[in-house]
Amino acid sequence: MGSIFQSGFLGTKAPLFMDIVTIIVAILPALVGYAISFAKRGEYDKHHRLQLFFYIFSLIVVLFFEYGVRSVGGFKAFMESTSVNHSYLYIVLIIHIIIATLTTIIWTYTIVKGKDGYKINSNHKKWGIASYIGIILTAFTGIWVYLLLFVF
Numbered sequence: 001m002g003s004i005f006q007s008g009f010l011g012t013k014a015p016l017f018m019d020i021v022t023i024i025v026a027i028l029p030a031l032v033g034y035a036i037s038f039a040k041r042g043e044y045d046k047h048h049r050l051q052l053f054f055y056i057f058s059l060i061v062v063l064f065f066e067y068g069v070r071s072v073g074g075f076k077a078f079m080e081s082t083s084v085n086h087s088y089l090y091i092v093l094i095i096h097i098i099i100a101t102l103t104t105i106i107w108t109y110t111i112v113k114g115k116d117g118y119k120i121n122s123n124h125k126k127w128g129i130a131s132y133i134g135i136i137l138t139a140f141t142g143i144w145v146y147l148l149l150f151v152f
Contacts, residue, residue, distance in 0.1 A: 004068060012150040013081055017068035024061050025142040028054065029135050036132065048115060055111055059104075084148045092148060096141035103134030 008019030035050035069075065075093065079086055110127040 005072065012146075014146065014150040015068070015072065017064065018146065018150070021061055021065045021068070022143060022146045024058075025139050028058065029132070029139050032132060032135050036128070039128075048111075051111055051114075055107060078149045082149050082152065084152050089145075089148050092141065093145055096138070096145050099134060099141055100138045103131065103138050106134055107131040 004017040004020075005015045008014045008016045010019045010022070012019070014022070031054050032051070035047055035054060038044070038047035038050065069078075072078070079089060082089065106127060110124065110131045113127070114124045
């Protein structure tokens, strides 16, 4: 697993694992949007299977990310190589963590409660929209943190 700590492929100061996680986070809204398109066409089984796959895959990516960050000394180790104001960086990180945590809770609830005979009700749709907005915001803030740590 040592190779995940080598220089990444995006041409920044980030290690490989961070580039991989950032790319996955960046494309997740499009993947989830694709899964949503099946619900809009009434293909609820495909919608459910894809949502569940992307959800589980996302949790695995978070575990991979956490392993990588903790292995290199945590967030503070990454902060040493940036010229961005550390107070500002912490605020952005806290915002990202709050959004990501709430999104995970809402997405979990949406998936668990949404499997009602493949029938999408208005309540599920509302929670699904909230989940999707959260996924978009998580991607945006995650990319923001990446840029602050490894680009600026």
